[in-house]
Amino acid sequence: MLILRTMQNKRICTLGVIITIWIFSLHLVRAYDVKSPTALTIKDSPDDLNRDEESQLHDDDDEDLEVFRPTDKWQTLKPGQAVPAGSHVRLNLQTGQREVKLGEEERLKYLRDGNGPGTINVQNPSFTSQELKEALKKFKEGLDDSADTKQEEDAVRAQFRSMEELKKDMAALDMLVETDVQVMRRLLNQFNDTNSTTEEKVTALHDLEYLVHQVDNAQNLVSMGGMQLVVNALNNTDIRLQESAAFVLGSAVSSNPSVQVEAVEGGALQKLLTLLATQRPMMVKKKVLFAVASLLRHFPFAQSHFLKLGGAQVLSELFQTTGADALRVRIITILYDMIIEKELISQVGMDLIPDSSHQERLRQYAKVSLLPVLVEQGWCNLVPELLASPEHDWREKALxxxxxxxxxxxxxxxxxxxxxxxxxxxxxxxxxxxxxxxxxxxxxxxxxxxxxxxxxxxxxxx
Incomplete structure (x- = not known):
């Protein structure tokens, strides 16, 4: 009996151990099935992992973050607020706060959907009282923007003045814009005024010389009577006025046939030759030679008149004057131009069909017998003297x-x-x-x- 009881006790203990192990196994399996914040979960697929993470982030955003709905205006972003993707975010350096507004694509969509200032969604014809209030508020905001824009335009416009204001200011400063004719008339009045000093008259002639380079201005000088004033100034006793008048005359007649005629008929050529034939400073004679060259160039009538007045003899004496080396090449250039002009007009005449104007020019050049006069006055021996000059330019012109x-x-x-x-x-x-x-x-x-x-x-x- 004792042996039998002992065996029964052993069986009961073994059964208890088995039941205990089974209960522990059930608890262990349940522990694996229940999620805990610290549990490590292994996923079989990366897609499942991404879906779980996106779901978790979405849940966190909905629970922890307040989503800010931006508009097309900059608005202050509070701490903890999130913004939709594509929004523009900036830091206001004055306030230290972040500001946000819609991106370009979202802003266009925002306006199309009827959310812009002063717009109403026409796709939804039924409006609540609150929607109308919001629309009216946005419309007023749009008016405020227009007012700001107008203020900016007014501010920019205020930086500039109208033409009428400029004219008034210039009139107050006595700086009204003058035409060339008005300037020339003022300069001639200044030059002809008996109360003007010599310096003022010289300044007027210098300013006038700058203007008469233009053909129209030179012709206006003649029509205003200024040419005769300039020619008469060649007789002035002040050498500064003689020099300046010769400079103006040379610039006015250069390549301007109508003005050349007026100058010759006004006695300019005779006065110029007189200045060359008498004792004058070198600076005066340089300007006078410039005026003579400009007056004779392409003008056979003036060239013929030049020879009749003894111009070749005047140039010959000036060429041989001691200290006149700087004038020699200028004199040779004048003679060379006169010789070549006549030859060229004769050669061109053989190739062209003659017309009345060309025949008249040939007739005028035929009256200019320059070479015989040059031979007679010894130029055949004078010109070779320039070959002794060290200047290549002088040698070239002499040759x-x-x-x-x-x-x-x-x-x-x-x-x-x-x-x-x-x-x-x-x-x-x-x-x-x-x-x-x-x-x-x-x-x-x-x-x-x-x-x-x-x-x-x-x-x-x-």
């Missing part, structure tokens, strides 16, 4: 003038040993200079042109 005079001066050139010697020396010198030009890659340089002129002279004198 061109000698070639232009060759038809009338060839015999005298051949009998001038100084000329032959100078040409030989120049030929040697410029051949070396041409080689120097070739070394630096200049095949048709300036020295080559001068050498060609020297070679032409040598050929014609053989």
């Amino acid at each position: 061109r003038t000698l070639l232009a005079m060759m038809a009338q001066c060839q015999t005298q050139f051949k009998q001038n040993p100084t000329l032959i010697y100078s040409l030989n020396e120049l030929q040697i010198q410029y051949r070396e200079l041409v080689l120097t030009e070739h070394d630096v890659g200049e095949e048709d340089g300036y020295f080559g042109e001068i050498l060609a002129l020297v070679d032409s002279m040598m050929v014609k004198l053989q």
Whole structure:
């Protein structure tokens, strides 16, 4: 019996252990099935993980964050508020607060949906009282924006003045805009005023010279009687007025035939030659030569009148004056231009169908017998003197003038040993200079042109 009871007790203990293990297993399985904040959950798929995270974030936003609904105006963002994607956020440096408004795409959608200032959603014809109040509020905000815009426009407009205001200010400052004619009339009045000082008259002539470069202004000078005032000023005893008047005259007649006629008929050429033939400072004679050259250029009537007044003789005496080296090249240029003009007009006449105007120019140039006068007054021996100058420009102009005079001066050139010697020396010198030009890659340089002129002279004198 004892043995049997002992065996029964062992069975009861074994059954209790089994039941205890089974109950513990049930609790363990339940623990795995229940989620806890600290439980580690393993997902089989990344998609399931993303869905759970998005769901958790969405739940957190709905529970913890207040979503701010921006409009198309900047509004202050409170702490803890979230904004929709695509919104513009900025930091107001004055207040230190963040501000937000709709992005461009959202703003357009906002306006299309009838949420903009002063708009009503026409897709929903039924409106509540609250909706009408909101619409009226937004409409008033739109009016306030328009008022602000108008204020900005007024502020910008206030920075500028109207033309009427400018005219009043200029009139108050005596700075009314003048036309060229008005300026010229004022300058002529200043020059002709007996109360004006010499300095004021010189200033008026300088300002006038700047204006008469234009063809119309030079012609207006004639019509206003100013040309005669300028010509008469050449006789003034003050050398500053003589110089300035010659400068104005030369600028006015340059390439202006109608003004050239008025100047010649007004006695300008005779007065200019008088200044060249008498004792005058070099600065005066330079301006006078400029006026003579401008008056004679392309004007055969003036050239003929120049020869009748003894202009070639006046230039010859000036050429030989001691200390007049700076004027020599100017004188040679005047003579060369007169010779070439006549030759060119004759050559052009052979290629063109003659008309009345061209025939008249040929007739006028036929009256200009310059070369015989130059031979008679010794220019065949005067021009070669410029070849002794160290200036290449002077030599070039002298050679061109000698070639232009060759038809009338060839015999005298051949009998001038100084000329032959100078040409030989120049030929040697410029051949070396041409080689120097070739070394630096200049095949048709300036020295080559001068050498060609020297070679032409040598050929014609053989």
